[in-house]
Amino acid sequence: MSMDLLRFITAGSVDDGKSTLIGRLLFDSKSILIDQLEALEKQSRNKEDGEIDLALLTDGLRAEREQGITIDVAYKYFSTPKRKFIIADAPGHIQYTRNMVTGASNANLIIILVDARHGVVEQTRRHSIIASLLNIPHIVVAINKMDLADYSQDVFNNIVIDYAKNAKTLGLKDVTYLPISALKGDNIVDKSENLNWFEGTTLLELLENVKLENDVNLTHARFPVQYVIRPQTEELHDYRGYAGKIISGIYKKGDEVTVLPSGLSSKIKSIEISGKETEEAFAQQSVILQLENDIDISRGDVIVKNENKPSVSQELQVLLCWMDNKPLVKGNKYLLQINSRTVKSVVKEIEYKLDVNTLQKNYDLQQAGLNDIVRATIKTASPLAYDSYAALRTNGGAILIDETSNVTVGACMIQ
């Protein structure tokens, strides 16, 4: 049987037991090895209670261990016979919104942790809003610390009812609710007697069985050119291959294509994967395309099919998560990078700031600070071929780069 791959993010703070949950998944799926466990025991001994602290598994940097918090996104790996899992472990406090946005950008699924004793709180709403902005296809609301709520079905049901209202407001689609205790291991990998009233699956079963095929778009063909391959040898004198990764859609030999933003058209002469010619290639594959005509194509161009074309424009409406300590100032210039294309751009307008806890819009502001999410208008120096983020994640996300520091300062979700 072939294994596929699921990338997910866990949202929550230390207090929600997020690190304990990840530790539990790794521990119970036997992805923790003896030497790591020894190091863990050694560190746990330095703490007061002496029990093995699964949370320590995910705290990577010394500064974080000393402060007992997670500062940065860490990636963790485990697998079962069905799937390989990549966990983006991101801190959940409001001052780390940028890290959560970063971790969420590639995730197919998010686990939102809710403390059974506290129910849906401001942080839960914030995590849900970010999940919705980043368009994460699958949402798991894990109601944790059920052991501290007497494993009560009523507690669980009330939180579900409460969260469902929130999900409806945000338009979240695929939401699953699970009662768990990460600390005690209830309903994580194994079913629990304590939760015998719960008829759903365990967390791991859910992660193993979430359907991922609909997360990949096969109808809107997009191929950003990364690199042009020209061997210029005697036998391959005229070879001109466009190397890149198909980010959505299907390409077949003979397909009519258009190159954007130039608008020049041609036909696919050949498709190669790993040196072998093939009749068709599809989303997520890295390939080399050759075209019939010798037209001018370079890195940053997008080869699309003639149906379902993307928008081409120099003016973008975006939701922008600001990620730098220096504020975003209206009128400032940045480099904008979308897939393989980088262009100069200017932030023309900042329309409003979105309160990530309440969704309220705050108008009339001239600048935005670290972790703010704003609606802005960006003008680019040359045309871009893009889709709206809500419709096609892989061609609707862009980053802003500060040309003076080279730092990535903003994440744009194109509207």
Next chain:
Amino acid sequence: MSTNTTYNESHPNSPLGARGLDYLDQLESEAIHIFREVAGQFERPALLFSGGKDSITLVHLALKAFRPGKFPFPLVHIDTGHNFPEALDHRDKLANEIGEKLIIRKVEDTIREKKLTEPKGKFASRNQLQTFTLLDTIEEFQFDACIGGGRRDEEKARAKERIFSVRDEFGQWDPKLQRPELWNIYNGKINKGENVRAFPISNWTELDVWNYIRREKIDLPSIYFSHERDVIEHEGQLVAVSSFIRLDDTDVVLKKNVRYRTVGDMTCTAAVESVATRIDDIINEITATKTSERGETRIDDKVSEAAMEDRKKNGYF
């Protein structure tokens, strides 16, 4: 103009079976994408090649990324002088077979030219010193990007490292000043003197690498497979007897069937007892094993909890 409808709500009967990729295909495609981003964004990249399985896997992926063209970078080997001869033979054979340029710079020369102090002790390792040679080589060739085989599953500090990781001109990594890395967009903008370390197999685990080597039938140096070797036992680890380590009177030289899980220097890489002579056997052993790759075979990582974090900050790969 854009729309607010989701394009992929109704999916025309395309189950994962027909047009889905399994995890190795996805990891491979991601790695090729990263290779091509390096080629597209940098003037003078290099592929750091150690002769170990991870860098051999990188070469295999680079072939997939750039053939029928040539690699847009040379292979660069920082030779500590303490390498396994089998790994060096394999390095030369591979470079020759694929017809790509191989640059070798020796730690030996750096020690002589810069009057560095050779480390002393039983397992005197040049692991620390190779950072000097690496930084000199980067300066000599003005490399702006170095591609390496680092994986996030290897160690806690690596788990937070970006796929494009910026180093200052001293080769230093600052974990607190890392750039956010979103979607599949890699920001390779740097100032003169800085360079980027790029890690195409960041998201692979040890087992993924082995499964990929099996699937792709990638040829490896013989030391990865079981062979008989003279070893001594040191704090529970088996270390090959060679001219690079100091034998004491109390050491007992044993003949054992061993293989290597990682191939670093002969002074800082330990062997594991094994009778695995085929990749299938190795994968079975790894699946059953209870110790992580670095814990079992890297003598240099056990020093302190934050050992890797410290070395990375100082320019180690």
